Amino acid sequence: MYVAVNTIWVLLGAALVFFMQAGFSMCEAGFTRAKNTGNILMKNLMDFCIGTPAFWLVGFGIMFGSGSGLIGWFDPLIRGDYSHILPSGVPLWAYAVFQTVFCATSATIVSGAMAERTKFSAYCIYSAAISLLIYPISGHWIWGGGWLSQLGFHDFAGSTAVHMVGGVCALIGAKILGPRIGKYDKDGKPQAILGHNLTAAALGVFILWFCWFGFNGASTVGMDSDALMESAGLVFFNTNLAAAVACCAALIFTWLRYGKPDVSMTYNAALAGLVGITAGCDAVSPVGAAVIGIVCGLLVVLAVEFFDKIAKIDDPVGAISVHCVCGATGTILTGLFATGVSTEKGVFYGGGFHFFGVQLLGVVTVALYVAVVITIVFLAIRQTIGLRASAEDELAGLDISEHGLLTAYAGYAMLPDTASADLASLEAAGVKTAGAGTDAKVAAVTGDVPPAEAVPVKKMPAFAEAGEPKFTKVEIVCKESRFEALKAALMNVGITGMTVSHVLGCGIQKGKPEFYRGIPVEATLLPKVQVEVVVSKVPVRTVIETAKKVLYTGHIGDGKIFVYDVENVVKVRTGEEGYDALQDVE
Helix, strand or coil: CCCHHHHHHHHHHHHHHHHHHHHHHHHHHHCCCHHHHHHHHHHHHHHHHHHHHHHHHHHHHHHHCCCCCCCCCCCCCCCCCCCCCCCCCCCHHHHHHHHHHHHHHHHHHHHHHCCCCECHHHHHHHHHHHHHHHHHHHHHHHHCCCHHHHHCCCCCCCHHHHHHHHHHHHHHHHHHHCCCCCCECCCCCECCCCCCCHHHHHHHHHHHHHHHHHHHHHHHCCCCCHHHHHHHHHHHHHHHHHHHHHHHHHHHHHHHHHCCCCHHHHHHHHHHHHHHHCCCCCCECHHHHHHHHHHHHHHHHHHHHHHHHHCCCCCCCCHHHHHHHHHHHHHHHHHHHEECCCCCECHHHCCCCHHHHHHHHHHHHHHHHHHHHHHHHHHHHHHCCCCECCHHHHHHCHHHHHHCCCCCCCCCCCCCCCCCCCHHHHHHCCCCCHHHCCCCCCCCCCCCCCHHHCCCCCCCCCCCCCCCCCEEEEEEEECHHHHHHHHHHHHHCCCCCCEEEEEEECCCCCCCCEEECCEEECCCCEEEEEEEEEECCCCHHHHHHHHHHHHCCCCCCCCEEEEEEECCCECCCCCCEHHHHHCCCC
16 A cells, blocks of 8 residues: 655655756866866766666666575566565665666766766666666665675665775776876876856756755655654654764865865865765764764865875866765764664674674675676777767867867856867876877977968067157056956056956965865966056056055065067057047047
């Protein structure tokens, strides 16, 4: 007999977990470069669209069929009897769609760690493999009545079953794929490659946080009793608490470590806390949830640094650190902090080490299984259609090379791509260069052009006649915060027109050194305003002294003033030239 409130609860949870795809899309797109935005969005769409029929055709039966402790059964189109596994009062198709969106979540985790250099065709294949086989088998062990569930392994909503599985796939894939071009210099030192849109990344994290209430809360798969309602309340509270505390921990830690609180790391910490609490959100007290949040908030920062600086595994969005590391950690910590309400008691609550040992065993065995199978999948793809995009395609951006998309931001100016494209950086990225006997070719700029091929430079005759007034262009580069004061001051001395541009650049100091995700950004292109004026009547020295007076603070970054000779000025509307073209006389 079906129970309406249970069915509605499960379907609502399925809808929220589905919407997590939007969160992953925004988060991954924001933490990567603009030239790959369309590719990121396409991959997050297709892993759900590929995973849905794959799970329907094969995955659900393998995961929930009562075949054996290791695997379920082969049941295309979900036509078998699953009454042994269905939650009380929930119909089969409601439960099937609820599990489908969980499967898609596991598959989408991989795209972030392998972003900006993976062939789209290869992505579609390994995404299908995760939904068809990898996720369903380990899921059967944990949730489908398999051997781990029989031992008492507890993973309430998927720290291991969903997040660590996706995180391990991401780890192996990023390692086999190699780092992005320009990520490491010739000495192996990591270089910061900034994400292009922190607003999109933040929106993605908030969407994920919101949807996590469905991810964890609806995993009670029922609301028709006082016990289930009380459990759901605890799950919601613990989920929110762990994420918030993880953010606080990361904020303080990065503030102390880098001198300033790191924005992207703190947002990653929110996801780390959510992933960590997912296994035991129903089994630990709020105190345990807070501790798990603190551990994950600190651990995600250290893990990102470890993979960047020591393991040399390039993960643009921190997916490995968030999902693999914190997923495993949260599952194991459940063995310490479980209060005994829905599981055995954890070590800190007098339960001994049996339950803790089972949690540890589950994490290790699932990680080994996933690592072996996904390695076979990745190596098979690499030896057939190829796993990594060519060097030329990667440098141009996967939007144009894979999808024919000129830009995902038509009408907007984007930050320039400052990643190095020399041969040393290619080799550091694991890409064979032309010198290594492959087809990858990157043209070197030498400046040696034969005289016959050089474009001749001719000196054009001056427009100004003898005795004509002199025209001078004054170009001022200054801080954005000083522009309004500069504009007002120039107007006061008689400047009647100016051209203003927003520019990026650095001076002798190469910008101000900062940290991005724990890596020093050594040559920062800082946002500036460039003001150009052409003067004749107003003395050039007056313009210079006025600008100096307004812009001076005595600190690095006050700006520069450049002075050029101008041959002629032409007013298009009237055809006036020279001095008259600079006057506003009708």
